[in-house]
Amino acid sequence: xxxxxxxxxxxxxxxxxxxxxxxxxxxxxxxxxxxxxxxxxxxxxxxxxxxxxxxxxxxxxxxxxxxxxxxxxxxxxxxxxxxxxxxxxxxxxxxxxxxxxxxxxxxxxxxxxxxxxxxxxxxxxxxxxxxxxxxxxxxxxxxxxxxxxxxxxxxxxxxxxxxxxxxxxxxxxxxxxxxxxxxxxxxxxxxxxxxxxxxxxxxxxxxxxxxxxxxxxxxxxxxxxxxxxxxxxxxxxxxxxxxxxxxxxxxxxxxxxxxxxxxxxxxxxxxxxxxxxxxxxxxxxxxxxxxxxxxxxxxxxxxxxxxxxxxxxxxxxxxxxxxxxxxxxxxxxxxxx
Amino acid sequence: xxxxxxxxxxxxxxxxxxxxxxxxxxxxxxxxxxxxxxxxxxxxxxxxxxxxxxxxxxxxxxxxxxxxxxxxxxxxxxxxxxxxxxxxxxxxxxxx
Numbered sequence: 316x317x318x319x320x321x322x323x324x325x326x327x328x329x330x331x332x333x334x335x336x337x338x339x340x341x342x343x344x345x346x347x348x349x350x351x352x353x354x355x356x357x358x359x360x361x362x363x364x365x366x367x368x369x370x371x372x373x374x375x376x377x378x379x380x381x382x383x384x385x386x387x388x389x390x391x392x393x394x395x396x397x398x399x400x401x402x403x404x405x406x407x408x409x410x411x412x413x414x415x416x417x418x419x420x421x422x423x424x425x426x427x428x429x430x431x432x433x434x435x436x437x438x439x440x441x442x443x444x445x446x447x448x449x450x451x452x453x454x455x456x457x458x459x460x461x462x463x464x465x466x467x468x469x470x471x472x473x474x475x476x477x478x479x480x481x482x483x484x485x486x487x488x489x490x491x492x493x494x495x496x497x498x499x500x501x502x503x504x505x506x507x508x509x510x511x512x513x514x515x516x517x518x519x520x521x522x523x524x525x526x527x528x529x530x531x532x533x534x535x536x537x538x539x540x541x542x543x544x545x546x547x548x549x550x551x552x553x554x555x556x557x558x559x560x561x562x563x564x565x566x567x568x569x570x571x572x573x574x575x576x577x578x579x580x581x582x583x584x585x586x587x588x589x590x591x592x593x594x595x596x597x598x599x600x601x602x603x604x605x606x607x608x609x610x611x612x613x614x615x616x617x618x619x620x621x622x623x624x625x626x627x628x629x630x631x632x633x634x635x636x637x638x639x640x641x642x643x644x645x646x647x648x649x650x651x652x
Numbered sequence: 653x654x655x656x657x658x659x660x661x662x663x664x665x666x667x668x669x670x671x672x673x674x675x676x677x678x679x680x681x682x683x684x685x686x687x688x689x690x691x692x693x694x695x696x697x698x699x700x701x702x703x704x705x706x707x708x709x710x711x712x713x714x715x716x717x718x719x720x721x722x723x724x725x726x727x728x729x730x731x732x733x734x735x736x737x738x739x740x741x742x743x744x745x746x747x748x
Contacts (some may be wrong), residue, residue: 414722445683449710490653491687493655609726610725612727617703621663622706622729
């Protein structure tokens with residue numbers, strides 16, 4: 316297991332003592348996971364771990380078995396004596412796993428029982444991340460295994476302060492944010508996933524434009540499309556608070572419109588003629604809008620009902636724009652030339 | 653949330669104040685400070701800030717809160733629709 320130092324003897328058997336220091340391999344692994352490499356199998360074995368030299372009175376913190384979660388929390392708890400209870404979430408982070416229910420009441424109770432935690436510690440308190448609450452019913456955990464649940468903080472970084480201040484959650488520890496940096500770290504994996512489908516669509520687009528027009532038309536269409544995807548996946552999320560509107564698709568469409576204008580100027584759009592220009596300004600914002608709308612899945616403040624409402628309006632609008640764009644291009648090719 | 657605001661009047665969050673026992677769990681688990689507590693009763697302070705994560709409803713010991721929680725990304729929902737209409741095999745994609 317990552318960071319293993321030695322075995323610690325407890326009344327419930329031996330527990331691995333782990334290092335709070337991250338090595339090169341841990342940092343490399345996190346970087347690769349951020350880019351979507353090996354991300355779905357980036358996990359550690361569930362169970363009870365010891366950080367420092369915890370006694371029976373030491374606090375028990377609960378986390379997921381996504382290795383990045385495990386690494387962040389053990390690094391944050393450097394210099395302390397605490398127990399870390401890692402739940403089996405199949406390598407998914409706390410929040411997403413809570414949403415699915417794998418970071419949940421059932422698994423928590425099972426893990427408390429299987430690790431014989433009640434024999435290891437003398438108290439009956441579990442400290443959970445606030446974002447684990449969508450999967451865990453605190454009152455049921457108490458009823459089923461006798462441990463009370465304290466929802467501590469949203470961010471692991473606030474845990475030291477929480478532990479030092481008598482385990483009191485301050486308003487700031489409970490307030491969810493979505494800073495530029497928090498959005499930035501989500502972009503690489505989104506980009507990798509988007510470019511997989513974009514490669515296929517872009518290839519088809521290139522072949523169609525090249526076959527019906529020219530090689531230059533094929534390259535132009537491909538660049539315009541890939542630029543619109545990148546705009547929707549990277550620029551939309553990064554500029555989120557500054558793009559107009561509340562709806563993610565509107566924000567994405569505005570970003571896509573800016574990209575359309577930039578591409579028009581860069582690629583010498585004045586030579587294209589009216590239908591191709593209109594097609595460009597209709598299709599590219601639609602593509603960007605779709606990808607920015609998809610970022611609602613990563614955001615920390617959008618609701619499922621809101622996304623549903625957006626989709627009912629935005630998906631037909633995007634489809635209409637793409638269809639209009641195709642009709643314009645085909646009409647220009649077959650009727651006017 | 654500070655600096656961000658999503659669509660108005662869309663969330664499905666409902667609080668039955670008559671059933672509320674004022675334990676305050678919903679205030680503890682809500683990351684967007686949707687609830688407030690006064691005179692042993694919770695009330696909705698900022699309903700539009702709700703992201704429908706479902707933590708409050710699950711942690712309410714008297715089931716006074718209901719909310720339609722679930723996957724909130726567009727491609728996840730498109731997949732759900734396709735699966736419901738049997739146009740696509742279950743599993744895959746998103747953060748699954």
